[in-house]
Amino acid sequence: MGPVVRRPVAWVVAVVLFAEAFAVAALNWFLGELVHRQQMSLADLDPNVMSTSSKIGGVLLGLYFALCGLVALLVAVRGHRPAGLGRALLVSVAVVHGLLGALAWGLVGWRGFLFMVLVLGLVVLLLMTHDHKEGPAGAGPAGAVPGGGPEGDAPVSGVPPVPVTPPAEPSTP
Secondary structure, eight states, X not given: OXXXXXXXXXXXXXXXXXXXXXXXXXXXXXXXXXXXXXXXXXXXXXXXXXXXXXXXXXXXXXXXXXXXXXXXXHHHHHOSOOOTHHHHHHHHHHHHHHHHHHHHHHHTOHHHHXXXXXXXXXXXXXXXXXXXXXXXXXXXXXXXXXXXXXXXXXXXXXSOOOOXXXXXXXXXX
């Protein structure tokens, strides 16, 4: 089967993060425009600064979520675990969703909290699943026998197999 079928969680995470990136950027842009047009001020701050910072923050957060969505999309297409910077980005987006979930509980309600926890769970599931082609860590390819080839007749690494001998009988005094 191709990578499309093997990593369905990665596809879902990618779509959710791309949608979330667009929604966060659009919401912050809308709020920035609202502050600008109504000339709202908070604690005597300049409304233009508040508007501009809201737009910039929304675009940056949207780009961050889109980059994390791109990492999830690459995981889905390639069928391999995320590694290096990609893994660090997915871990950071999981932490961000945990924090946003805690904020959403108090500010938005249980539905916002549930959405954030659902996305957090999907990202963690993506991080915790592994390739089925690889065995356990350090185990080599699937079907290989340690010390021999797939059937146990030829060495895999060029090192001859060590014969297994039973332990010597203990001597009685």
